[in-house]
Amino acid sequence: xxxxxxxxxxxxxxxxxxxxxxxxxxxxxxxxxxxxxxxxxxxxxxxxxxxxxxxxxxxxxxxxxxxxxxxxxxxxxxxxxxxxxxxxxxxxxxxxxxxxxxxxxxxxxxxxxxxxxxxxxxxxxxxxxxxxxxxxxxxxxxxxxxxxxxxxxxxxxxxxxxxxxxxxxxxxxxxxxxxxxxxxxxxxxxxxxxxxxxxxxxxxxxxxxxxxxxxxxxxxxxxxxx
Amino acid sequence: xxxxxxxxxxxxxxxxxxxxxxxxxxxxxxxxxxxxxxxxxxxxxxxxxxxxxxxxxxxxxxxxxxxxxxxxxxxxxxxxxxxxxxxxxxxxxxxxxxxxxxxxxxxxxxxxxxxxxxxxxxxxxxxxxxxxxxxxxxxxxxxxxxxxxxxxxxxxxxxxxxxxxxxxxxxxxxxxxxxxxxxxxxxxxxxxxxxxxxxxxxxxxxxxxxxxxxxxxxxxxxxxxx
DNA sequence: ACCTGAACACCGTTCAAGT
DNA sequence: ACCTGAACACCGTTCAAGT
Numbered sequence: 490x491x492x493x494x495x496x497x498x499x500x501x502x503x504x505x506x507x508x509x510x511x512x513x514x515x516x517x518x519x520x521x522x523x524x525x526x527x528x529x530x531x532x533x534x535x536x537x538x539x540x541x542x543x544x545x546x547x548x549x550x551x552x553x554x555x556x557x558x559x560x561x562x563x564x565x566x567x568x569x570x571x572x573x574x575x576x577x578x579x580x581x582x583x584x585x586x587x588x589x590x591x592x593x594x595x596x597x598x599x600x601x602x603x604x605x606x607x608x609x610x611x612x613x614x615x616x617x618x619x620x621x622x623x624x625x626x627x628x629x630x631x632x633x634x635x636x637x638x639x640x641x642x643x644x645x646x647x648x649x650x651x652x653x654x655x656x657x658x659x660x661x662x663x664x665x666x667x668x669x670x671x672x673x674x675x676x677x678x679x680x681x682x683x684x685x686x687x688x689x690x691x692x693x694x695x696x697x698x699x700x701x702x703x704x705x706x707x708x709x710x711x712x713x714x715x
Numbered sequence: 716x717x718x719x720x721x722x723x724x725x726x727x728x729x730x731x732x733x734x735x736x737x738x739x740x741x742x743x744x745x746x747x748x749x750x751x752x753x754x755x756x757x758x759x760x761x762x763x764x765x766x767x768x769x770x771x772x773x774x775x776x777x778x779x780x781x782x783x784x785x786x787x788x789x790x791x792x793x794x795x796x797x798x799x800x801x802x803x804x805x806x807x808x809x810x811x812x813x814x815x816x817x818x819x820x821x822x823x824x825x826x827x828x829x830x831x832x833x834x835x836x837x838x839x840x841x842x843x844x845x846x847x848x849x850x851x852x853x854x855x856x857x858x859x860x861x862x863x864x865x866x867x868x869x870x871x872x873x874x875x876x877x878x879x880x881x882x883x884x885x886x887x888x889x890x891x892x893x894x895x896x897x898x899x900x901x902x903x904x905x906x907x908x909x910x911x912x913x914x915x916x917x918x919x920x921x922x923x924x925x926x927x928x929x930x931x932x933x934x935x936x937x938x939x940x941x
Numbered sequence: 942a943c944c945t946g947a948a949c950a951c952c953g954t955t956c957a958a959g960t
Numbered sequence: 961a962c963c964t965g966a967a968c969a970c971c972g973t974t975c976a977a978g979t
Contacts, residue, residue: 541963632914637930638930645875707934729944946977953968
C-alpha cells in the first residue's frame with residue numbers, strides 16, 4: 490500500500506534492499522512453508538535484527554505483497570502479445586507459463602489468492618488478457634468477464650494443486666506431484682465413493698500439464714462461442 | 716487425520732463437544748478474521764483452558780478441517796439429485812448453493828483451499844458431480860475431468876471473491892460486496908490500465924450472483940460439447 | 942477421561958536509544 | 961536514515977499434576 494521513499498538507500502551501517510528481504514522471504518517460504526517465512530526468520534537470514542525489516546516494509550503483509558508482485562512480474566507479457574499468433578494459443582501459452590512459474594513456489598500461491606491481487610502486475614495481467622480477448626472479437630464487457638473467468642481458472646487450478654501437496658518444502662517435480670496425488674486418492678474408500686475411487690488414476694493426472702490444458706480448452710471453448 | 720474415540724463423552728468435569736469447539740472457532744473466524752480464530756481464543760470462548768482444546772482435537776489443523784467439513788456438509792446433495800431436473804440445472808443450483816453457504820464465511824474460504832480438501836464431504840461432492848455428469852452422457856474419464864474443472868471454477872471463484880473483501884468481519888451482503896469491489900477498481904489508474912479501468916463497473920459485477928452464473932455457463936458450455 | 946497451571950519456543954510489532 | 965536491545969502482547973503445543 491505505502492510505497493517506500495526511493496531516493497537514498499545506503500544508510501549509516503549496512504546496505505540492504507527490499508529485494509533482498511523479499512528474496513529471503515521467498516526462499517524461506519520455499520524451504521519451510523508459510524510458517525518459516527516469519528519476520529524474525531527473514532531478519533535472521535539477511536543477518537539483521539527482527540525489527541530492522543520494518544525499515545523497508547511497513548508490515549509483514551507488505552512483504553507478502555512484494556512476493557506476489559515479484560512472482561507475477563516473472564512472466565513477460567510482451568512475449569504473448571504477438572498478434573500473428575492466434576489468440577487462443579497466446580492465452581494458452583501464457584496460462585502454461587503462469588502455472589510453471591507459480592507451481593515452483595507452492596507456498597506462495599496460498600498467499601497470492603489470500604489477498605486482493607490488485608497490484609500493478611496483477612492489473613497488467615488483466616489488461617493483457619482483455620486486450621487479447623478483444624482481439625478475438627469480444628466487446629469490452631465480454632472481454633472483462635472472460636478475462637476474470639480465465640483468472641479464476643488459472644489461479645484456482647494452481648491454488649488447488651498447491652493445496653494438495655501441502656505447504657512443505659517447495660518446488661517438487663511434475664512426477665512428484667502426480668505421485669503425491671495418486672497417493673492421496675488411493676486412500677479413497679471405494680465402497681462409499683465408487684466413482685471418485687475409480688477415477689483415481691485420471692484424477693491424479695490433474696496435477697499434470699496435460700489436464701490443466703484440457704480444462705483451459707474447455708473454458709476457452711465456452712468463451713469462444715455462446 | 717486421526718479420528719477421536721467415539722464411545723464415552725461425559726468426563727469428570729465439563730461436558731464439551733467437538734461441535735461446540737468447532738462452532739466457536741467458526742464464530743471467531745467470522746467475527747474477527749483468521750487471526751482471531753486462535754486455539755487460545757477458542758478456548759476462552761467456550762470457557763476453558765487453552766490446552767483443553769487438545770482433548771478434542773489433536774491440533775489446530777484438525778479444528779480447521781472440522782470447520783471445512785462442517786461448511787461443506789451444510790449443502791444437502793440429495794436436493795440436487797432429482798433426475799427429472801436437467802443436469803445443467805442441477806449443477807447450477809448446487810454451484811449457487813455452495814457459493815451462498817461459503818461466502819457467508821469468507822474467512823473460512825481461505826482455509827478451505829489452503830488444505831487438501833480430501834474429507835468425506837469433499838469426496839461426496841466430487842462423487843455427486845461425477846454422477847450428474849455421467850447422467851449428461853460423459854464417460855467416467857470425462858466426468859472426472861469435468862468434475863474437477865467445476866470444482867476449480869466454483870472454489871476458485873469463491874476464493875477470489877473472499878480475498879477481495881479481506882478477512883475482516885464476515886458475512887457482508889451482496890450489495891456491500893459489490894460496493895467493496897467498485898471501490899477497489901475505482902483506484903485503477905486509467906492511463907496505464909485503460910481496459911481494466913474502463914471495465915470497473917462490469918468487473919464490480921463479478922462479485923454478484925449474475926456474473927458467477929455467467930462464468931459457470933461458459934464452463935458448462937465447454938463441458939457440453941467438444 | 943477430562944481439565945488445569947505452568948512452561949517452552951515461538952510470533953508481529955513498537956519504542957527508545959545509538960550511529 | 962538505518963539499525964539495535966528490550967519489551968509487549970500474543971501464538972501453538974507439551975507436560976506434570978489434579979479430579
